[in-house]
Amino acid sequence: MALHHAAEGEVVDLATWDEDTASGGTKAIVKTDNLELIRLTLSPEREMDTHQVAGPTVIHCLDGRIVVDAMGKSEELGPGQLMHLAPNEPHAVRAREESHALLTVMFIR
Numbered sequence: 001m002a003l004h005h006a007a008e009g010e011v012v013d014l015a016t017w018d019e020d021t022a023s024g025g026t027k028a029i030v031k032t033d034n035l036e037l038i039r040l041t042l043s044p045e046r047e048m049d050t051h052q053v054a055g056p057t058v059i060h061c062l063d064g065r066i067v068v069d070a071m072g073k074s075e076e077l078g079p080g081q082l083m084h085l086a087p088n089e090p091h092a093v094r095a096r097e098e099s100h101a102l103l104t105v106m107f108i109r
Contacts, residue, residue, distance in 0.1 A: 005031050038103040042066055042095035050092040055107040057085045064099025
């Protein structure tokens with residue numbers, strides 16, 4: 001079954017967006033040629049290893065507490081806090097507790 005992505009003009013409830021995934025895990029909300037929005041479900045047991053993304057990225061903590069390792073330092077984000085990363089900036093994300101974050105990536109072509 002194909003994953004549902006929000007259509008233009010569709011209202012998205014970030015609190016319930018991942019309820020139809022098998023593990024209540026990470027799920028893309030919007031995916032176009034130029035933009036991707038992903039709701040991340042993070043737990044202390046499962047880290048996102050160091051990686052990089054081709055476009056400018058914003059990591060926005062929705063709830064819980066997450067740590068972003070980037071640019072030679074670790075920054076803890078709480079609810080409502082976000083961090084902007086430049087294209088191709090290596091980074092890792094981990095959770096101090098059960099957390100959700102909104103990841104926004106722009107692809108400049």
